[in-house]
Amino acid sequence: MNTQNIRLRVWDLPTRIFHWSLVASFAIAFLTAESEKLRDIHVIAGYTLAGLIAFRLLWGFIGGGYSRFAEFLPTPRKLFDYLKSLIDGKPQHYIGHNPAGAVAIFLLLGFGITAAASGWAVYEDVGGHFLEELHEGASNGMMAIVVIHIAGVIVSSWLHNENLVRAMITGWKKLRNENSAG
Numbered sequence: 001m002n003t004q005n006i007r008l009r010v011w012d013l014p015t016r017i018f019h020w021s022l023v024a025s026f027a028i029a030f031l032t033a034e035s036e037k038l039r040d041i042h043v044i045a046g047y048t049l050a051g052l053i054a055f056r057l058l059w060g061f062i063g064g065g066y067s068r069f070a071e072f073l074p075t076p077r078k079l080f081d082y083l084k085s086l087i088d089g090k091p092q093h094y095i096g097h098n099p100a101g102a103v104a105i106f107l108l109l110g111f112g113i114t115a116a117a118s119g120w121a122v123y124e125d126v127g128g129h130f131l132e133e134l135h136e137g138a139s140n141g142m143m144a145i146v147v148i149h150i151a152g153v154i155v156s157s158w159l160h161n162e163n164l165v166r167a168m169i170t171g172w173k174k175l176r177n178e179n180s181a182g
């Protein structure tokens with residue numbers, strides 16, 4: 001069967017809007033972080049990011065298809081098999097998030113929550129130098145994972161000869177006959 005022309009709806013609209021809004025709010029929060037003058041914008045971007053993550057946590061349970069957490073929960077077994085397939089030069093293909101990408105996603109959500117919660121605590125003068133350190137650490141941690149995430153997207157697009165960025169914009173992927181894992 002020729003599956004080359006079969007198109008599949010992978011990312012629903014809420015997930016796509018969530019993704020690109022998260023990118024924008026994180027970028028704004030990060031770029032305005034150092035400035036006292038831009039603090040209001042920083043705080044608004046930070047709260048927006050928190051709201052987006054709250055939505056995504058809900059959507060992971062009530063949303064559909066490939067957006068559900070149950071669909072891409074990265075168990076150690078799945079992660080190991082996936083990494084091994086990369087080393088063996090026969091990368092497993094996932095229609096939704098692959099297990100390594102999924103680890104990055106959960107880390108991004110975790111760092112995002114920590115950055116927003118500690119940012120709130122610093123802003124409300126809860127006190128303690130530790131909170132400032134935590135806030136900056138979580139934000140930098142998130143930035144590090146973002147870099148890895150983008151590299152992963154580029155490498156994975158190249159390995160499977162598919163345009164993952166376009167899929168996160170349009171929602172559609174072309175189905176292929178290859179080393180399919182899910």
Ligand code: HEM
Pocket residue numbers: 015018019022023024026027056067096097098101105108109146149150153164165166168
């Ligand atoms: C601040 C920067 C970014 C953050 C915080 C971020 C976060 C995320 C998250 C949380 C997901 C999971 C989507 C979901 O199921 O809800 C995701 C997926 C994805 N992101 Fe990003 N992202 C960022 C930047 C980017 C950029 C710049 C690109 C494009 C080059 C990109 C491309 C993608 C793609 C293609 C996926 C789907 C990956 C797959 O097919 O498994 N992301 N991102």
Ligand code: HEM
Pocket residue numbers: 026029030033034042043045046047049050112115116117118119120121122123132135136139140
């Ligand atoms: C969630 C996304 C956020 C990111 C990525 C982020 C990032 C950062 C970074 C990197 C700094 C350190 C700037 C420096 O070097 O002094 C900072 C400072 C700060 N952020 Fe955020 N932030 C976020 C959310 C928030 C939120 C939601 C609030 C308040 C409700 C907030 C309030 C503050 C305050 C008050 C400071 C100054 C802390 C100080 O005096 O050291 N941030 N932010």
